[in-house]
Amino acid sequence: MRTNEERAQLRHSAAHLLAHAVVELFPRTQLTIGPATPDGFFYDFLPEQNFKEEDLPLIAQRMSEIVARNLPITHREISKTEARNLYKDNPFKLELIDAIPGDTVGLAEQGNFYDLCKGGHVEHTGLLTHFKLLHISGSYWRADRNNQPLQRITGVVFFTAQELAEYEKRIEEAQLYDHRRLGKQLDLFSFHEEGVGFPFFHAKGKKILNILTSHLRSLLEKDNYQEISTPIMLSDELWKTSGHYAHYKKNMYFCDIDDKSYAIRPMNCPGSILVYKSRPRSYRELPLKLAEFGLVHRHELSGVLHGLFRVRSFTIDDGHIYCTVEQLETEVVKLIGLITKVLKRFSFTDLYIGLSTRPENSMGSDALWEKAIHALRDGLEKTGTPYHVQEGEGAFYGPKIEFVIQDSMGRQWQCGTIQVDFFLPENFDLNYVASTGMKERPVMVHRAIYGSFERFLAILLEHFKGNLPFWLSPVQARILTITDEQKPYAQAILSALKEHNISVELDESRDQISAQIKAAQLEKIPWMLVIGKKEVETNTITLRHRDGKQEFGLSVEEIIKRALALNAD
Ligand SMILES: [Zn+2]
Numbered sequence: 001m002r003t004n005e006e007r008a009q010l011r012h013s014a015a016h017l018l019a020h021a022v023v024e025l026f027p028r029t030q031l032t033i034g035p036a037t038p039d040g041f042f043y044d045f046l047p048e049q050n051f052k053e054e055d056l057p058l059i060a061q062r063m064s065e066i067v068a069r070n071l072p073i074t075h076r077e078i079s080k081t082e083a084r085n086l087y088k089d090n091p092f093k094l095e096l097i098d099a100i101p102g103d104t105v106g107l108a109e110q111g112n113f114y115d116l117c118k119g120g121h122v123e124h125t126g127l128l129t130h131f132k133l134l135h136i137s138g139s140y141w142r143a144d145r146n147n148q149p150l151q152r153i154t155g156v157v158f159f160t161a162q163e164l165a166e167y168e169k170r171i172e173e174a175q176l177y178d179h180r181r182l183g184k185q186l187d188l189f190s191f192h193e194e195g196v197g198f199p200f201f202h203a204k205g206k207k208i209l210n211i212l213t214s215h216l217r218s219l220l221e222k223d224n225y226q227e228i229s230t231p232i233m234l235s236d237e238l239w240k241t242s243g244h245y246a247h248y249k250k251n252m253y254f255c256d257i258d259d260k261s262y263a264i265r266p267m268n269c270p271g272s273i274l275v276y277k278s279r280p281r282s283y284r285e286l287p288l289k290l291a292e293f294g295l296v297h298r299h300e301l302s303g304v305l306h307g308l309f310r311v312r313s314f315t316i317d318d319g320h321i322y323c324t325v326e327q328l329e330t331e332v333v334k335l336i337g338l339i340t341k342v343l344k345r346f347s348f349t350d351l352y353i354g355l356s357t358r359p360e361n362s363m364g365s366d367a368l369w370e371k372a373i374h375a376l377r378d379g380l381e382k383t384g385t386p387y388h389v390q391e392g393e394g395a396f397y398g399p400k401i402e403f404v405i406q407d408s409m410g411r412q413w414q415c416g417t418i419q420v421d422f423f424l425p426e427n428f429d430l431n432y433v434a435s436t437g438m439k440e441r442p443v444m445v446h447r448a449i450y451g452s453f454e455r456f457l458a459i460l461l462e463h464f465k466g467n468l469p470f471w472l473s474p475v476q477a478r479i480l481t482i483t484d485e486q487k488p489y490a491q492a493i494l495s496a497l498k499e500h501n502i503s504v505e506l507d508e509s510r511d512q513i514s515a516q517i518k519a520a521q522l523e524k525i526p527w528m529l530v531i532g533k534k535e536v537e538t539n540t541i542t543l544r545h546r547d548g549k550q551e552f553g554l555s556v557e558e559i560i561k562r563a564l565a566l567n568a569d
């Protein structure tokens with residue numbers, strides 16, 4: 001295993017290699033900086049004429065030639081006077097030299113190429129074979145828009161050909177299975193100028209959201225949640241009490257009703273709190289668990305919007321648990337069980353669980369924090385799930401457990417949070433009547449499993465590469481007939497399957513069977529039920545799976561039995 005430092009040296013050396021190739025090809029280019037990044041490297045240039053995408057292969061080819069020269073990479077300290085002389089025509093380097101403390105600066109050299117640099121390289125250019133230039137983009141000197149615009153060339157480099165090949169495959173897959181592309185191909189959702197950042201779900205997309213909702217709803221009912229629904233617009237006073245007005249105002253949308261200012265909710269918590277406060281609560285009601293599939297709106301800059309990953313309106317599978325601090329541990333155990341169960345259904349079994357503890361400048365007493373963190377920790381220990389303590393990373397109003405999943409392409413996503421909150425019960429003066437008859441303050445827990453349905457759907461689409469599991473597919477089966485003569489038989493099968501709530505369609509086109517199969521494959525429908533003359537005669541069905549595998553002579557009862565088994569939790 002290579003260390004991060006070794007990787008950084010390789011990447012930074014590749015940046016020198018890039019600059020070396022560029023000055024050989026375009027000698028009047030001014031060099032600025034070329035650091036290693038967490039993923040690769042870049043170099044910022046001021047070229048005489050702007051680089052074009054077509055220049056990249058040319059530059060890459062020259063880089064390979066320099067690699068083949070096997071030039072030793074050396075590094076030495078030179079006096080600032082000498083350095084200023086070397087760079088007398090390069091204001092960027094002169095500025096860098098001035099900023100370096102002391103009388104000397106570092107200089108890296110390979111062949112007749114040199115670059116101002118504090119060191120940390122591989123031994124020779126021959127070690128830089130496995131690189132790839134990615135793109136040209138605009139940048140600014142010292143990343144400041146008021147400064148000289150520059151051109152950045154970005155690349156990646158690896159120690160082995162295999163690592164580079166794996167990287168290229170990952171990038172290719174990520175593009176191929178981009179959820180925005182799949183969303184169009186599978187007719188799930190779209191975006192429109194008329195509502196920038198607000199997703200439109202088509203029938204099939206909505207169907208998947210409904211399946212996700214009912215999957216969760218059935219589990220919540222078993223765990224004594226009560227589902228509520230609260231308004232998406234609430235008056236400013238409420239948002240002042242909740243603290244959103246002070247801290248989140250720039251991300252909220254406002255609107256007047258009868259001369260009074262309202263905000264569209266960016267979170268569902270205050271609505272839940274008003275339900276809690278609608279009547280006196282007794283300790284006998286605790287833990288009180290209120291769930292809401294709540295639509296929220298948050299203003300995001302148009303530049304950061306990204307398909308369903310980053311939108312301006314989304315639905316959270318929100319849940320708020322009101323309990324005593326003593327009940328926290330039991331609730332945490334239940335929540336961990338619930339969250340891991342839900343995620344497992346989507347084949348997310350490789351979970352990273354983080355416990356974030358008390359940060360500086362937090363609110364609430366030491367005793368309360370102590371008890372709450374104990375409860376979370378003991379809960380985690382009890383379930384036997386491995387977890388990592390993230391010291392001091394909790395919110396100022398309470399500790400948190402977060403769940404991070406890993407998808408089929410090795411990417412990590414945070415899904416599932418258990419957030420303890422001492423702040424809102426205080427601000428909204430929440431209480432319950434304890435067994436002693438005294439009023440006590442409950443603790444509040446915010447929890448979400450999917451987080452945002454929109455983002456979770458995007459993760460699922462990419463994770464499954466569009467091949468959603470049978471139970472999650474908006475169309476589970478499509479019946480295809482060879483000729484119209486088989487339509488009456490096909491209709492009978494259609495009715496029988498629908499009777500059992502299986503999502504089934506009949507291909508009504510008069511296309512050739514091969515075209516019908518192709519269409520179903522493009523839509524990634526799990527089952528094709530193929531009916532020809534022989535199937536009608538023998539009262540059977542040929543089942544063609546999404547991957548092309550076929551099973552012959554199945555009865556309609558067998559098909560229904562299998563479908564129901566797959567649909568069952
Ligand atoms: Zn260097």
Ligand SMILES: [Zn+2]
Nearest residue numbers: 268269320446
């Ligand atoms: Zn909440």
